[in-house]
Amino acid sequence: MPKKYLLQGGRFIDPSTHTDSILDILIVDGVIQSMKPSIAPPSDCEVIDLRGKLVAPGFIDMHVHLREPGFEHKETIETGTLSAAHGGFTAVCCMPNTNPAIDDESIVHFVHSKGKNVNNGIVDVFPIGAVTKGRKGKELSSIAELVQAGAVGLSDDGAPVYDAEIMRRALEYASMYDVPIIQHCEEPALVQGGVMNEGLVATELGMPGIPPVAEEIMIGRDVQLTEYTRSRYHVAHISTAGSVGLVRDAKKKGVRITCEVTPHHFTLTDDAVRSFDTNTKMNPPLRTQTDIDAIKLGLRDGTIDVIATDHAPHSLDEKEVDYLQAPFGIVGLETAIGLAITELVVTKILSLAQLIEKFSTNPRKIIGRTIETREGELANLTFMDLDAVWTVKTSRFKSKSKNSPFEERTLKGKAIGIFNHGIALVY
């Protein structure tokens, strides 16, 4: 017997079709049968009451570290996708800094099939392949094979592709398959030993700094290479005002550049490091209010295309050490939507349509995995409650790791469920 769901009374917004209306959505065996203002529930139908709630095309987090294979004590594909599902995401792109790195088609296949076999495959897992073999920055990985196996982008994330010649060739080679090179922008020579943003707070705390120019120099170089090779380039986790300006200028010139920002980079400043909480240590580091202001402007005017979490799980033991030794990164999947609504929508920096673009339309376009929400198509949806006021409790995270600086923070707005591949998950 076909499985039927009726999503009742939700406000459906899809920026790609300029839709914003209260609709009932009837789904049969995972496929949208009907979208109308009012649908009478057919027999044997599970009704999900979404009155007063928001329904959007399924959100994707295009920057996630699932840690498997190699670092299963931090996260696995199973716990990572469960965390994504509970954060409101129907898809994630996973970064290749695993062990072994995703620099070979067999690893792409492994990640892909594992993703399909955990949590009933409710979250699509799209692997990002490594740009260079072993992410060492020396030789190109088998880019064509990686893409053929299902890699949706290429990155050495965690490290930059620092050699300009290798970067040039990677851009050229990847452009044959129209996949983006996703760059972790950082000039290594300027970063050595840095643990936080270079500036007043680092000066006061006596901590080695990571200067904003380290990021900007790499973006500047790469913009020129991208323009020269007429290829496609995506800046991962943009963090400085200067970087936002560089991307804006490049876009004006017609360079095929896109970029993403993490929720923590528009929420927290380096002032948070004064707590010496190692959950404020991430790379790129938390910057200043000036940077946050520029990032918000960039989100608003479209310079910043995507919100992605850089979900970087680490075990408690790894993080509960002194600040210099602690690894970079925080988990982000289960706080992203709440932070974005609280910091960007409630404050009227973004409209709801813009928010949905940054979490769904734009990132899916960048990785070439677009979805359409209309009759006859697979239902792939995220449900949100904009009015829910809640307090972050890391102990309730589905992620294996709890390294978040947002413990006990009160947020307004949250994901309340997802629908994908015929399965509804409402929490």
Add this chain to the structure above:
Amino acid sequence: MGLSSRHLLGLDGAPKSDIELILETAVSFKEILGRPIKKVPTLQGKTIANLFFESSTRTRISFELAERRLSADVVNFSASGSSVSKGETLKDTARNIEAMKIDMVVIRHNAAGTAHFLTRVVQAAVLNAGDGCHEHPTQALLDMYTLKEKFGSLEGLRVCIVGDISHSRVARSNIYGLRTMGAKVSVCGPATLIPREIEKLGVEVYHRIDDVLPKVDALNVLRIQMERQAGGLFPSLREYNRFFGVTKDRLEKIDHPITIMHPGPINRDVELSADVADGPHSVILDQVLNGVAIRMAVLYLLGTTQ
């Protein structure tokens, strides 16, 4: 009247009344250090652990002497990275020490914030003996004590800290403490060793030693670490000495005497010429004695206010 905190983590944000109380208390301990019998029973029955994760001779000896003169029981734990490399975390080490019923912990570590971290994982009172390049409060307190002894007051006193400010916890604690006490603080050193935006802490920045000398009453000359040269932060010790070295020639050109301090150990004839270090305006050995008195004062205040 006790201190406003049960720990001494740094001087950033420390109230003026706390600093004054420590400086005043140190006066009586210094008097004790001049007696034939230099030991008092103040902390009898208290146990203090000195946790030194970074090699240190002077500070550790100074603390240990202060602890013993107060009749505390003392245990020393020197790790200098070894237990970390064995996989034991700082937290484990601290909890182990705590399990032994320790009343106070003196900690030195190469990472900023470790003393603060300890306060979250142990019950004992924590005394920061240097955390990375962040703070070294007892050093700044003994520097202030020495200046106060010499000048009577810190209010309006003009003090310049010379050398590698970027990597100096002594500089930071002195800036915080001296500013709170109303002194006028400046820093002087190569641009590569002055951290960004330090002027926002209310200090003037100089890159020429001859420009600042006429404007100060005292210099706190920092030790230049040889490894900073390898790190490309300055070209050579010779050049450093020629352009930033505090020498007799330079001081003789100034029409008023300038008091010379140094936290030690001195690189003679690099940051400070030997004749200045041993000269009539040097208070470097007073600093050493005052260090014991200051540490006794802090230990007494923390140990008896719990």
